[in-house]
Amino acid sequence: MIEIKKEHYIAEGLARTCYRHPENDSLCIKIGKPKIEKSHLYKEINYFKKIENKDSSKFDYQFYAAYYGEIETNLGTGFVYNLIKDEVSQNISLTLRHYLEMENGPYTDEVLFKALGRLKSQMITHKIFVGDLRARNICCKILENNTLQFIVVDGIGHRDFLPFADWFHFFAKKKVERRFLRANMHSLSAQRDLIKRMRAAGETIV
Numbered sequence: 001m002i003e004i005k006k007e008h009y010i011a012e013g014l015a016r017t018c019y020r021h022p023e024n025d026s027l028c029i030k031i032g033k034p035k036i037e038k039s040h041l042y043k044e045i046n047y048f049k050k051i052e053n054k055d056s057s058k059f060d061y062q063f064y065a066a067y068y069g070e071i072e073t074n075l076g077t078g079f080v081y082n083l084i085k086d087e088v089s090q091n092i093s094l095t096l097r098h099y100l101e102m103e104n105g106p107y108t109d110e111v112l113f114k115a116l117g118r119l120k121s122q123m124i125t126h127k128i129f130v131g132d133l134r135a136r137n138i139c140c141k142i143l144e145n146n147t148l149q150f151i152v153v154d155g156i157g158h159r160d161f162l163p164f165a166d167w168f169h170f171f172a173k174k175k176v177e178r179r180f181l182r183a184n185m186h187s188l189s190a191q192r193d194l195i196k197r198m199r200a201a202g203e204t205i206v
């Protein structure tokens, strides 16, 4: 059994707490929070099973954190994922929310928006959808050449009964565009405004 300690804590969302894997530097372990239903946790896992045969060598880059299965830990069942880190510093990558809230961040909006557009087009091309599109669910990985890769770390999947978007490019494009619009992710200022509204409403996990 894997022993997770306080020092391994990375961050948390509403449903899960994310820790470093104590025995493997390139992985993280997510543990469901006490009141969260199992079915909620398994939604994303089931989608991973559905997309496991996608040929990632055709991706422009690995644009969502790979999932490696379950392990038993002292905190209960853990879900193992690739840990997103910046290339040179090896720091855990910050999320888009961090960058959008910075006063004088290291990247211009133009650079951030371009990286976001690249993520979006990957989602359309490879028909991989994100139900919970939020700035806190996108890690911004800094590469050696100082460019950015936006990587989705949470919320992939969809609940369409008739998944036309899984089958046809036209519907995939429509679906992703609709999702970006609905999530206020079509522009950085819209996303910043959303984050501000959440902060103003006293939400602790933004």
Ligand SMILES: Nc1ncnc2c1ncn2[C@@H]1O[C@H](COP(=O)(O)OP(=O)(O)OP(=O)(O)O)[C@@H](O)[C@H]1O
Pocket: 010, 011, 012, 013, 014, 015, 016, 017, 018, 028, 030, 065, 081, 082, 083, 084, 085, 092, 093, 095, 132, 134, 136, 137, 139, 153, 154, 205
């Ligand atoms: N693979 C990863 N690599 C680096 N950091 C990560 C990774 N996965 C999650 N994180 C960090 O941990 C936080 C919480 O993880 P996650 O988003 O999976 O929790 P959640 O409870 O499912 O979130 P939500 O409230 O959005 O549903 C993220 O916002 C991010 O800061």
Ligand SMILES: [Mg+2]
Pocket: 013, 014, 136, 137, 154
């Ligand atoms: Mg999250």
